Amino acid sequence: MxxxxxxxxxxxxxxxxxRRYLAPDPIPDDVLWEVLDAAVRGPSGGNAQQWGWVVVTDPGVxxxxAAWYRENWDRAYGARRAQILAGEVDGGLTPRGYLGAEHLAHHLADAPVWVFPVLRGAADATSPRVGSSIYGAVQQLCLAARAHGIGTSLTTLYGGHEDELRALLGLPADALTMALVPLGYPSQGRWAQPKRRPVEEVVHWERWGQHRARTGGGVR
Structure with missing residues (x-):
C-alpha cells in the first residue's frame, strides 16, 4: 500500500x-472512501454542492x-489509426497517446471502479461554464487517488447516450453526468510529469500576447 x-x-x-492502463485489482473500500471524501472537499460554485458522485462497480452497467464508449472511439479515432500512428495527423493525439487511449477504449470495463461526477440542475444548461461547479472537485478526486497510487483519467467519450445513462444510473431528471473517471492501480507506465508547452509560452501578462521571462528556479 x-x-x-x-x-x-x-x-x-x-x-x-x-493513467489508461489499469489493472482489475480491487480498490479497498477504506481507500475509496478517503478518495471520495477528498473530492467533496473541492470547490463548488456558490458552495451549493449541487452534485452527486455515482460509484459504479457493477459489471453489467x-x-x-463501455460498448457506447468503444462505438464513439471507433467513430472518432478508429478510422484514423494508421495515420495517427504514422505521425501524419497534426495536433490531437500523439502515437503514444493514441495507443494509451485505444487501450482504455477496449479495456474500460476492466477498471475496478468508475466514478461519475453528476451535477444537479445542469441537464438543460446552456452556459459553457456550467462544469466549473464540479471540475475542481473532480481534479481533487484524481489527486487523492494519485496519493494512494491509484490511476485515473477523465473522459466524456461515452457522450451521446445521456438519456440512457440517466436511466441506467437512476439519475434525477435535472442531473447531468459531467465525466467518467475510471480508477485502478496502474498495470504499466509510471508516474511522470506530463509533457506540456513551456509555461512562459502559454502564460500572458496583463493582456494576450505579452510574455515574460521566468525568473527564479520554480518549484521543481
Missing part, C-alpha cells in the same frame, strides 16, 4: 497524468457503457 503522506501536494500536481 502507498502511504499518502509520503507525497507532497506539489509533487502530486506535477505527476498526475492520465460497465459493460453497457
Amino acid at each position: 502507498v502511504d499518502p503522506a509520503s507525497l507532497s501536494v506539489l509533487d502530486a500536481l506535477h505527476s498526475t497524468p492520465a 460497465k459493460g453497457t457503457v
Whole structure:
C-alpha cells in the first residue's frame, strides 16, 4: 500500500497524468472512501454542492457503457489509426497517446471502479461554464487517488447516450453526468510529469500576447 503522506501536494500536481492502463485489482473500500471524501472537499460554485458522485462497480452497467464508449472511439479515432500512428495527423493525439487511449477504449470495463461526477440542475444548461461547479472537485478526486497510487483519467467519450445513462444510473431528471473517471492501480507506465508547452509560452501578462521571462528556479 502507498502511504499518502509520503507525497507532497506539489509533487502530486506535477505527476498526475492520465493513467489508461489499469489493472482489475480491487480498490479497498477504506481507500475509496478517503478518495471520495477528498473530492467533496473541492470547490463548488456558490458552495451549493449541487452534485452527486455515482460509484459504479457493477459489471453489467460497465459493460453497457463501455460498448457506447468503444462505438464513439471507433467513430472518432478508429478510422484514423494508421495515420495517427504514422505521425501524419497534426495536433490531437500523439502515437503514444493514441495507443494509451485505444487501450482504455477496449479495456474500460476492466477498471475496478468508475466514478461519475453528476451535477444537479445542469441537464438543460446552456452556459459553457456550467462544469466549473464540479471540475475542481473532480481534479481533487484524481489527486487523492494519485496519493494512494491509484490511476485515473477523465473522459466524456461515452457522450451521446445521456438519456440512457440517466436511466441506467437512476439519475434525477435535472442531473447531468459531467465525466467518467475510471480508477485502478496502474498495470504499466509510471508516474511522470506530463509533457506540456513551456509555461512562459502559454502564460500572458496583463493582456494576450505579452510574455515574460521566468525568473527564479520554480518549484521543481
